[in-house]
Amino acid sequence: MADDEHTIAERIRGNLESFTASEKRAAHALLAHYPMAGLETVAEFAARAGVSAPSVLRFVSRLGFVGYPDFQRALREELEAQLKTPLMKASPEPPGARGDRLGRFAAALRANLSETFAHLPDQEFEAATALIADRKRRVHLVGGRFTDALAAYMAAHLRILRPGVVHLSGQADTRRDQLLDIARHDVLVVFDVRRYQENMVALAAEVARRGGKVVLVTDQWLSPVARSATHILSARIEAPSNWDSNVALLALVEALVAAVTERLWPEARRRIEEIERLRQSL
Known part of the structure; x- marks a missing residue:
């Protein structure tokens, strides 16, 4: 490119x-x-x-x-x-339009993956991994309208690997309640892509003010959450569609989970073994 x-x-x-x-x-x-x-x-x-x-x-x-x-x-x-809205992005082709629509879409997603990992700074990735793997810190995860599913997905994996993992779910009022339990030195992982959400920006700023560390997972243009972030991991999200793609963001989440697993493997293995035992008895 x-x-x-x-x-x-x-x-x-x-x-x-x-x-x-x-x-x-x-x-x-x-x-x-x-x-x-x-x-x-x-x-x-x-x-x-x-x-x-x-x-x-x-x-x-x-x-x-x-x-x-x-x-x-x-x-x-x-x-x-x-600032682009779905109405301003590429319009879908009319029914019956000629062309390899599926091939073009697949090519765009492959390009997103390639460009995301090609421009992901190793030091930033390793530093974010170290924060998330630090068992002395609780990890809280939150996302926006279309990215909170990624926050929940990552939280589900991290809960297997280590204690002290919380997915901040629910409405803004509920998140304010949960904010009370975010202590100094905790980690907040925020997923925020265009069109950026002001409540994500405000939440990250408050966590940073309280002494917490913010890891931002965002798009190539950078969410305003970057102002409060300790570490920033960005992924490409554009696709030939009215909608942005979360594929590269998901790949980034899975890379983080894999890296955290490697860092925590002795303890993570014991936790997984205990979970497997519980599966047989509960």
Whole structure:
């Protein structure tokens, strides 16, 4: 895939280790307020990042843009993509339309999987895995309208592997009640993709304020939850449909479950053996 087909967030995350110290500060400032920080003037962006205006311009150049206006144009296009509704996405072909519809859809999903794992930073993945596997921390999982099923799926696996796993289910009022039990140093895994949900953003911000760690699983444009996230894992979700695809997100969940299982295997094995014993007696 050509570099101009990658989001700016993907370019940053894929090249972060090669940036200079000032470029890293600019990168972190942008990711923390993505994409709005980059839509500010050069001087405003520089002040936010605590670097000089020339450093911002060098950062933009390192991302492959010929100038700041080109960089901002790309960010505005991404912002438009974030706000797309099902009515604004690709319309289904009329009944009887010629063409390999199933093949095109399968190709799009394969591309999503390939691009997701190609641009998933190893260090970020391992750090998120370590947090989720830390038995001293309780793990809480929550998702939005179309991603809460992923949160529940991941929670079902994690409960087999370790204690202290909670799926925050129900309406917003119920989640507020459950928030009372999230302690300092707990982990909140949030699933949030376009069109991002304000209640997810507010929940993550409150957990971070309480001293908890937030792991965000999101799309290539980054949910505003990124402002509160300790670690961010992004997946590609576009498909030739009015609807986005959760296939790459599910693959990312299963990769996390596999990695946590490996980290916790001695204890996880004992828990699985006990579960198998209970299956025979209950």
